Amino acid sequence: MAKTAFVTGGTGFIGINLIELLVNEGWSVTALHRATSNLEYLNRFPVALEEGSITDRESLEQAIPQGADAVFHVAGDTSFWSRNNARQDTNNIGGTRNMVEVAAQKQVGAFIHTSSNAVWGRVRGTIDEETPAEGESSWINYERSKHLAELEALKGVELGMKVVVVNPSEVVGPYDTTSFGRLFFLLRDGKLPAASPGTLQVTHVHDVVRAHLDAVTKGRSGERYLLTGDEIDFPDFVRAIAHVSGAKAPMTAPAWLFKVVGRVSVMIAAITGKEPDVTPEIATSMSDTGRKFLCDKAIRELGYRTRPPEAAIQDNYDWLVKEGLLTGSPGVVPPQKG
Numbered sequence: 001m002a003k004t005a006f007v008t009g010g011t012g013f014i015g016i017n018l019i020e021l022l023v024n025e026g027w028s029v030t031a032l033h034r035a036t037s038n039l040e041y042l043n044r045f046p047v048a049l050e051e052g053s054i055t056d057r058e059s060l061e062q063a064i065p066q067g068a069d070a071v072f073h074v075a076g077d078t079s080f081w082s083r084n085n086a087r088q089d090t091n092n093i094g095g096t097r098n099m100v101e102v103a104a105q106k107q108v109g110a111f112i113h114t115s116s117n118a119v120w121g122r123v124r125g126t127i128d129e130e131t132p133a134e135g136e137s138s139w140i141n142y143e144r145s146k147h148l149a150e151l152e153a154l155k156g157v158e159l160g161m162k163v164v165v166v167n168p169s170e171v172v173g174p175y176d177t178t179s180f181g182r183l184f185f186l187l188r189d190g191k192l193p194a195a196s197p198g199t200l201q202v203t204h205v206h207d208v209v210r211a212h213l214d215a216v217t218k219g220r221s222g223e224r225y226l227l228t229g230d231e232i233d234f235p236d237f238v239r240a241i242a243h244v245s246g247a248k249a250p251m252t253a254p255a256w257l258f259k260v261v262g263r264v265s266v267m268i269a270a271i272t273g274k275e276p277d278v279t280p281e282i283a284t285s286m287s288d289t290g291r292k293f294l295c296d297k298a299i300r301e302l303g304y305r306t307r308p309p310e311a312a313i314q315d316n317y318d319w320l321v322k323e324g325l326l327t328g329s330p331g332v333v334p335p336q337k338g
Contacts, residue, residue, distance in 0.1 A: 009075030054095030083322035104159035113153035164219035172312035173205030174319035187247035194253035203229030255287035263317040
């Protein structure tokens, strides 16, 4: 009999890659989606669809199968604009609380929570799972809400459920048009005149979702696992995207300039109501330096492996070309799927 999985965030970047892996591994998958979700990619796979929302507890009680082998809670609000803070708290914190409580009631086998290395907030230096996370005190609400969401997920252990938390760093790969994949379109259209001086730890989405699946059987309940990759300076990352796609590489600008742009953009957004491309939160995050996340625990316990950033960039590009998304007219950026 096929193992059963329930997935939230299945129309998003990491979620659709996870569903593809689960289906290929012979799992029977049920995917939650909102009424407004774009199901273009999800419909390519033989999955059961359940309409609902992580913020609607009643819909979860209807959607989550009794005794599912695993629940993968991938859904999350990734906004970096302070105007969306209340919505983000509702989705990330309240939504995770709903998911954990209902999953425990349904007696699922394992609850795999997709968190982020952002839960460590503004901590500097070398960071592993034993380093105290400080996201709760961060002024960046994404970091704060993801930390609090993770704490909600871990409460599932007290409810008698196996809970494993995975903390990816910067994820790149197929099905991405709105995260780092958006850079392909900004470079194509000449809308990225400069790159910030920060440092990334890029990991391939296929390695991240494999770790999700391995967490079901190999992960220890109540534990978190950092899923990171090789370090690369953000300007070099952008230059690698430009090289692969044949675009012109931008200059590198100082961090202070990005922060000024972020503040000005937010003031303009207050008048126009249009979400800015750069916010103070984005400027700070993309200029981050002085810390390194270690994934030794995931390597040791989950068998986690990752590949170079260039491989993830190439696979993202190849998928965008295959889908015909880089052949459109300049100025057209695909809408978010989900």
